[in-house]
Amino acid sequence: MTEQKATNITWHDGDVTRADRNKLLGQKGATIWFTGLSGSGKSTVAVALEQALFARNKLVYRLDGDNVRHGINKNLGFSAEDRAENIRRIGEIAKLFVDAGVIALSSFVSPYRTDRDLVRAMHAESDMDFIEVYVDVPLAVAEERDPKGLYKKARAGEIPNFTGISDPYEAPETPELVLKSHEMSLEEEVDAVIALLQQRGILPA
Amino acid sequence: MTEQKATNITWHDGDVTRADRNKLLGQKGATIWFTGLSGSGKSTVAVALEQALFARNKLVYRLDGDNVRHGINKNLGFSAEDRAENIRRIGEIAKLFVDAGVIALSSFVSPYRTDRDLVRAMHAESDMDFIEVYVDVPLAVAEERDPKGLYKKARAGEIPNFTGISDPYEAPETPELVLKSHEMSLEEEVDAVIALLQQRGILPA
Numbered sequence: 001m002t003e004q005k006a007t008n009i010t011w012h013d014g015d016v017t018r019a020d021r022n023k024l025l026g027q028k029g030a031t032i033w034f035t036g037l038s039g040s041g042k043s044t045v046a047v048a049l050e051q052a053l054f055a056r057n058k059l060v061y062r063l064d065g066d067n068v069r070h071g072i073n074k075n076l077g078f079s080a081e082d083r084a085e086n087i088r089r090i091g092e093i094a095k096l097f098v099d100a101g102v103i104a105l106s107s108f109v110s111p112y113r114t115d116r117d118l119v120r121a122m123h124a125e126s127d128m129d130f131i132e133v134y135v136d137v138p139l140a141v142a143e144e145r146d147p148k149g150l151y152k153k154a155r156a157g158e159i160p161n162f163t164g165i166s167d168p169y170e171a172p173e174t175p176e177l178v179l180k181s182h183e184m185s186l187e188e189e190v191d192a193v194i195a196l197l198q199q200r201g202i203l204p205a
Numbered sequence: 206m207t208e209q210k211a212t213n214i215t216w217h218d219g220d221v222t223r224a225d226r227n228k229l230l231g232q233k234g235a236t237i238w239f240t241g242l243s244g245s246g247k248s249t250v251a252v253a254l255e256q257a258l259f260a261r262n263k264l265v266y267r268l269d270g271d272n273v274r275h276g277i278n279k280n281l282g283f284s285a286e287d288r289a290e291n292i293r294r295i296g297e298i299a300k301l302f303v304d305a306g307v308i309a310l311s312s313f314v315s316p317y318r319t320d321r322d323l324v325r326a327m328h329a330e331s332d333m334d335f336i337e338v339y340v341d342v343p344l345a346v347a348e349e350r351d352p353k354g355l356y357k358k359a360r361a362g363e364i365p366n367f368t369g370i371s372d373p374y375e376a377p378e379t380p381e382l383v384l385k386s387h388e389m390s391l392e393e394e395v396d397a398v399i400a401l402l403q404q405r406g407i408l409p410a
Contacts, residue, residue, distance in 0.1 A: 006259065015219035015255075015256070016255050016259045016265070019243070020259065021259075021264065021266075024259070024262060024264065025264070047220065050220075051221055052221070052225075054221045054225065057229060058266070059226065059230070059305070059306070060221070061226075061301070061304070061305040063301075067301060068303065070300070071297045071300065071327075072294055072298060072301075076229070085280075089277055089294075092276045092277035093274065093277060093298060093301065096266070096272060096276070096277075096298065096302075097267070097301075097302075097305070099266070099272065099289075100266040100305075100307060101264065102303070102307075116273065122276075138312060166212050
């Protein structure tokens with residue numbers, strides 16, 4: 001046991017750090033947090049950004065309803081308390097990815113300012129980049145798109161507390177970026193995010 | 206909007222997959238789940254393994270009490286229910302890392318077979334590698350080491366439900382690997398894990 005303890009000390013000296021992982025990956029881990037109405041185009045731009053970054057050999061991972069709501073957060077419903085806990089957990093998971101050196105993309109409606117500000121604050125605490133991207137389209141545009149038929153159901157009263165219809169969407173006051181997906185091409189949206197990531201040193205210029 | 210939707214289809218065709226990320230990283234994402242008594246040497250071997258893998262330019266990330274219990278799981282205590290939820294969430298987070306292509310190392314006591322088997326099953330469901338490593342030392346050895354002074358406190362009745370003293374440790378029946386850290390050098394332990402990862406195709410041979 002004495003031998004092992006001595007060995008431990010040697011090994012522990014060289015703990016792998018966040019900076020080491022960033023260097024290995026040639027990028028800086030960061031959270032890109034897309035927020036906006038259902039149908040605003042958050043997932044569309046997140047998917048396109050993921051592809052554009054991966055094409056540059058960057059490691060990027062997308063957190064969305066498919067892998068979060070059906071996995072770690074499957075024990076959460078849609079009460080006010082559960083919605084807040086949903087966003088808190090996503091924020092904490094994003095931080096773990098940032099620590100691992102990964103560029104984490106989050107695309108959830110995340111309608112409440114308090115919840116998003118909590119996630120921003122937890123990143124700041126750990127000196128991590130949090131890029132809030134407001135995908136800003138008028139409600140009428142999102143409702144006309146209605147890709148999942150949710151607005152129709154909400155209008156029919158079949159979905160209670162639906163953001164934009166029967167529950168508020170609190171727009172970010174000072175997001176890092178605003179994307180008006182009804183006035184921009186997808187390429188323009190992706191280019192705008194990438195330019196910002198380069199400015200911030202998250203991607204090499 | 207019509208234009209954007211058309212563009213979407215093109216972009217979506219090339220979704221980045223788990224296989225793509227594995228290829229970029231030159232490894233296969235997998236979960237290495239260390240289990241054993243407090244003081245058995247789980248964290249020691251996880252830290253040393255992390256260093257050895259990183260030295261080979263592999264992306265590895267360690268989940269432990271520091272980054273999990275103080276972050277995403279800080280709203281969980283030590284009741285039976287909370288302990289189970291703690292392990293479930295860690296398992297789900299590990300899966301997200303595996304999906305991202307990362308080799309995730311988990312070092313928690315995780316004393317209950319049911320909880321570990323749930324994590325194993327959730328990996329199997331998604332066709333992900335789950336390597337259970339039992340760090341197996343006699344209780345007397347762990348208690349003599351007592352690196353955090355926890356056994357002393359547990360014996361004094363200051364910590365209720367302490368694994369090995371007042372709460373059971375259910376040893377794995379068919380773990381992928383057993384490490385007797387009191388009979389092996391740290392180098393031997395790390396080499397044994399790496400050999401297994403090569404055998405499984407998680408690391409290139």
